[in-house]
Amino acid sequence: MNNTLHDLRETLDRHAADVHDETAAARVAAVAGRARVVRRRRAAGVGAAAVLAAAAALAVPTLTSDRTPQPANRTVLGSAAPESLTSLGWTYHFAGSAEDTDQDRLRFGIERRQAPQLLTWTTAGEDQRVVVRTDDGERTVSGAADFTDFVWLRPGYEGDVTVRAEGPGVGIALYQLGDERPEGITVDGITFRQQVADQTLIDGVIGDVGDTDVSLEFTVPDGGLRISELCTGVPTGYWVNVEVEDRGPLSIGGCSETPPIDAGSADATSYDPGDFPAGEKVTARTWVSRRVEGPAVELPGARLGVAAYVVAEPAGRVAGHDAPTLVEYDGHLWEYDGQLTREPGTPVLEYTNTDGVPQLVQSMYSGAGDRQVDTTWNGGRDVALTGTGNGVSTFRLQPGSRARMVVEVPVPDGVRLGFAFYGRFD
């Protein structure tokens, strides 16, 4: 014993003083970027099952344009809108429509629903190009034929949507989630899908309401492993823990307030091939505790679930990251279509979409150290300041638009930048 508390405090103070925070200004944008990713992922997986029973009732969009467009049924601008649309295995049914035969712009309100909705459109002229804008700031450009493309409206979306065509005459149709369920494991309207992008369900379990300790035994696949967890009805102050064998536990601070519908697409933990011996039986467990890693406690309203997925081989490596073969984004499935990289140390990467159709782009980088990485596209921007120097952003690049990734100077020698490209698969 040759140290004192004074030594300890002095050591802590001195090392804390070594921290020179020169990145505070960029931190807000970087944090908002991370939060956007989490919010989008959560939105994809949530929605109140209770709402589904009422989904059969038509909900005609609330028109808010200055003019008074004539509401239409499934016949919109003289064309029949489909009875239903599918998105990622989910079925959406016609819920309402609107049209304006004189104007090139249709603006209408969307009522809040806790399940996602789909919006599709038609135009009167030969040119089928439209621009769809939501109050979230999302801008979608599409040249697809009438009623063959859609915009996915997140659960809880409430606000206006504007559809602008190239000439007079534009109509829309709105679709709401039906009772049908995709292939997979479904209990009380909650589903672990059989297929989520490039991941295939091995097995899963959805516990009863009030069961706060749920386990799943499964055989480790020969490939990547993804453990998807489900939790609802766990109030603030409790912890949801997840572990696979002796790995973990991982503690989650909270979970959704409403029962999730698409449980498999929400929060998950991934493991690399070889983390667990392939072919062996292992157990994934999730439970609720009062403190981190604590014992399971009783909580009557809680519902937990866990599922194991095998992840397909990636399509390629891009700037030190795996590029998956399939990606789910905004209700569409996208397939890998190539990549663009430069020599390590190159500080800028640029690409212009000349395909004539939207592309999904994953901008990937590694080796950036503490340098800021700034990605811009379509007027959008993602400022990344990861600390570890590695990151991935996903965005939709419109035809004719440019994506650009820039590393802050001084540029680390080993920094690697890359774009992975995806085309619409469904």
Add this chain to the structure above:
Amino acid sequence: MTTMTISGEATMVTPGFEEFVAARSSALLRTAYLLTRDHTLAEDLLQTALAKAYLAWGRVEGSPEPYVRRILVNTYASWWRRKWNGEQPTDELPDRGHHDERVGESGDLWEALGRLPRRMRAVVVLRYFEDLTEAETADLLGISVGTVKSQASKALAKLRIDPSLTEGEAR
């Protein structure tokens, strides 16, 4: 209320978040650094904690700093190979940070701090850097006061600090 356009979306920033980050994130970064002993991991840990807090900002009552600090410390304590659907930059949080070139007793103490288990290190940072009481430390970590005492006692022993010199420290 301010509006910030990120990733093509107009993101409504809860009043006070930007101001909070501007005013307090440097202090939180220091705590993160003492926990991780690595500048880059500290930044990553801080951003992870702030992103969690950002999503719940509207529900934060009173001063947000204890809330954010709780998230930060507990994220550190339970951080293990979490991958966020390909979007999270950090796969793994190493237990050891950069080598510190300082020598002598205090340098040894810094190295010894790095060898402490994460939860024990968190107790040390909260008690002897943040100057939280045992009860405050217990509340923040979600453990009992008795566990804080035992963790602190074990930590001090590992740091070769004479227990007799800790008398009067418990508040």
